[in-house]
Amino acid sequence: MKNRIISIIEKALGKILATGQMGDIAIPAIELETTRDPVHGDYATNIAMILSSRLKTNPRQVAKMICDQLPEDGEVIAKVEIAGPGFINFFIRDEVWHAALEKVDREGVHYGYSDTGKGQRVQVEFVSANPTGPLHIGHARGAVVGDVLANILQATGYQVSREYYINDAGNQMFNLGRSVLYRYYEILGREIVFPESCYQGDYILDIAREIIEKEGRIYLERSEDEVIPYFTDYAAAIILAGIKEDLSQFGVVFDLYFSERALYKDDGVAVILRELEQEGHIYREEGTSWFRTTAFGDEKDRVVVRQNGEPTYFAADIAYHKNKYERGFSWVIDIWGADHHGYLPRMSAGIQALGYRADALKIVLVQLVSLLRGGKPVGMSTRSGEFVTLREVVDEVGKDAARYNFLMRRTDSPLDFDLELAKEQTNENPVYYVQYAHARIASILRLAADRGFVVPSYGEVNLSLLTMPEELTLMKALTRFPEIVAGAANALEPHRLTFFLNDLASLFHSYYNKCKVISEDDSLTRARIFLMKILLIVLKNNLKLLGVSAPDKM
RNA sequence: GGGCGAUUAGCUCAGAUGGAUAGAGCGUUGGCCUCCGAAGCCAAAGGCCCUGGGUUCGAGUCCCAGAUCGCCCA
Numbered sequence: 001m002k003n004r005i006i007s008i009i010e011k012a013l014g015k016i017l018a019t020g021q022m023g024d025i026a027i028p029a030i031e032l033e034t035t036r037d038p039v040h041g042d043y044a045t046n047i048a049m050i051l052s053s054r055l056k057t058n059p060r061q062v063a064k065m066i067c068d069q070l071p072e073d074g075e076v077i078a079k080v081e082i083a084g085p086g087f088i089n090f091f092i093r094d095e096v097w098h099a100a101l102e103k104v105d106r107e108g109v110h111y112g113y114s115d116t117g118k119g120q121r122v123q124v125e126f127v128s129a130n131p132t133g134p135l136h137i138g139h140a141r142g143a144v145v146g147d148v149l150a151n152i153l154q155a156t157g158y159q160v161s162r163e164y165y166i167n168d169a170g171n172q173m174f175n176l177g178r179s180v181l182y183r184y185y186e187i188l189g190r191e192i193v194f195p196e197s198c199y200q201g202d203y204i205l206d207i208a209r210e211i212i213e214k215e216g217r218i219y220l221e222r223s224e225d226e227v228i229p230y231f232t233d234y235a236a237a238i239i240l241a242g243i244k245e246d247l248s249q250f251g252v253v254f255d256l257y258f259s260e261r262a263l264y265k266d267d268g269v270a271v272i273l274r275e276l277e278q279e280g281h282i283y284r285e286e287g288t289s290w291f292r293t294t295a296f297g298d299e300k301d302r303v304v305v306r307q308n309g310e311p312t313y314f315a316a317d318i319a320y321h322k323n324k325y326e327r328g329f330s331w332v333i334d335i336w337g338a339d340h341h342g343y344l345p346r347m348s349a350g351i352q353a354l355g356y357r358a359d360a361l362k363i364v365l366v367q368l369v370s371l372l373r374g375g376k377p378v379g380m381s382t383r384s385g386e387f388v389t390l391r392e393v394v395d396e397v398g399k400d401a402a403r404y405n406f407l408m409r410r411t412d413s414p415l416d417f418d419l420e421l422a423k424e425q426t427n428e429n430p431v432y433y434v435q436y437a438h439a440r441i442a443s444i445l446r447l448a449a450d451r452g453f454v455v456p457s458y459g460e461v462n463l464s465l466l467t468m469p470e471e472l473t474l475m476k477a478l479t480r481f482p483e484i485v486a487g488a489a490n491a492l493e494p495h496r497l498t499f500f501l502n503d504l505a506s507l508f509h510s511y512y513n514k515c516k517v518i519s520e521d522d523s524l525t526r527a528r529i530f531l532m533k534i535l536l537i538v539l540k541n542n543l544k545l546l547g548v549s550a551p552d553k554m
Numbered sequence: 555g556g557g558c559g560a561u562u563a564g565c566u567c568a569g570a571u572g573g574a575u576a577g578a579g580c581g582u583u584g585g586c587c588u589c590c591g592a593a594g595c596c597a598a599a600g601g602c603c604c605u606g607g608g609u610u611c612g613a614g615u616c617c618c619a620g621a622u623c624g625c626c627c628a
Binding site for chain 2: 031033035036037039040044046049050052053059083084085086087299338339340341342343344345365367368408409410412413414416429430432433435436437439440443444445446447448451483484487488490491493495496499502503506509510512513514516517518519553554
């Protein structure tokens with residue numbers, strides 16, 4: 001639609017240039033925007049104002065020249081107006097909007113999808129929490145954002161893979177094993193002081209009990225160093241299984257769980273470091289290996305191997321990202337907590353040193369969540385074991401409300417999550433507003449069916465009967481859905497979908513209160529049923545991208 | 555001390571590549587169910603878009619400086 005009008009404008013400009021009235025200037029890119037106020041038509045362009053500033057003439061005069069050259073066939077454009085300082089406003093014929101609904105009807109569950117991604121392989125890595133304890137509310141936001149971004153990218157034609165990176169090779173894993181072992185000692189009666197640095201949560205006790213149940217006291221005899229790796233693996237396996245289970249309850253499923261340990265197999269990390277050293281990206285100083293990240297814009301160089309020979313997380317991350325690209329992903333998206341933002345320049349430097357373009361890695365920072373209950377903050381700390389788990393939140397407020405609440409803000413804006421509010425099934429809770437619209441429409445269609453109406457297809461209704469301003473507004477909004485999805489994908493901003501959804505629901509509720517879909521007039525009723533059918537499709541497709549259910553009754 | 559982000563209605567927040575009279579929810583006030591689902595709708599009140607400069611036909615949006623808040627780093 002937009003492009004059609006732009007090309008019409010271009011043609012008009014071409015004619016003017018040919019007459020030489022404007023002298024010899026280049027035509028700038030024509031920008032056509034959708035207007036805010038219907039008084040300004042459907043689309044507007046500022047081209048006359050831009051040209052006039054170059055020509056040093058009156059913008060309205062330039063606009064007049066352009067308008068005079070616009071064709072008058074009236075196939076698409078109903079009216080053109082010059083307004084304000086020199087805008088050219090385009091009014092689109094109603095029939096054009098009617099015709100646009102055909103596409104929605106035809107594409108159905110695929111409406112809104114596009115192929116702009118052209119099948120490029122994209123990896124979205126998210127959550128990636130250490131398997132040292134259950135996921136908590138802070139992880140939940142990242143989980144939803146990653147999941148929905150993946151959905152959106154899929155909808156825009158990318159081939160998407162969801163991945164969870166398991167940091168299972170570091171110090172805190174050792175600490176996990178030690179925590180379980182000490183609880184094991186404790187339960188079996190050995191007197192110990194449980195260190196503060198260890199994980200305090202009850203789940204540690206549960207794991208220790210399970211080991212005792214299955215294997216008894218046999219580990220009491222052996223040395224800590226000998227036993228801890230076993231305890232670590234045992235605990236990590238149980239915790240990871242729990243994480244997977246919690247995520248799946250939350251509607252998040254990964255294609256791959258990638259273990260950090262796999263990177264160290266066959267000396268993998270060391271090999272990559274040697275390669276980078278040969279290429280001059282790494283240098284040594286007093287036994288420490290440094291990555292020259294400053295060469296790629298980082299503020300200082302970073303350690304990759306410590307004096308004791310132990311590689312840093314950064315070293316593993318470089319190896320991991322190399323691995324990602326070697327698996328054929330042309331584009332990699334990492335979802336990080338915003339508190340890691342300081343890590344961004346070195347990661348970018350890392351992949352550039354590996355020879356990949358800086359824009360092959362996109363990092364989405366997700367801001368902190370403050371958990372509230374009835375307006376009061378709920379404390380959280382993994383170590384101390386005082387936290388609200390993802391599982392508890394999902395059990396309490398439900399998957400739909402939880403997901404929707406995390407999607408109501410830009411990802412880079414901090415978010416308050418109030419358990420009481422999210423649980424309330426009232427108008428305080430936006431997810432119900434949208435779901436209610438869906439259920440209401442479904443209910444209308446049920447009633448229509450009872451009255452003997454069959455839901456019609458595009459060719460079976462006369463849409464010119466839909467003359468209410470609300471109906472036209474609704475149609476225009478519905479045809480914007482593909483743009484919204486594409487925009488959300490392009491900007492990696494999932495919240496745009498929730499705002500659009502809210503707008504649609506609002507348009508519908510307003511329309512619903514103004515007139516009745518089912519009336520005495522059969523052909524009008526059929527046209528309106530068709531409009532409701534189309535609206536239902538868009539609501540459902542949008543909700544699906546968010547991973548939120550679209551109930552027919554509630 | 556350095557870096558990143560934020561600052562828009564009483565509160566929580568949207569404002570896509572700079573556009574015409576600044577948007578929503580909550581809260582407040584007042585209306586709307588004999589009528590397809592009131593988990594809804596309509597209306598009103600409420601704003602030096604943090605401050606000061608700059609860029610230009612035009613700035614909530616872009617640039618610079620400052621203030622305040624949050625986070626990261628030494």
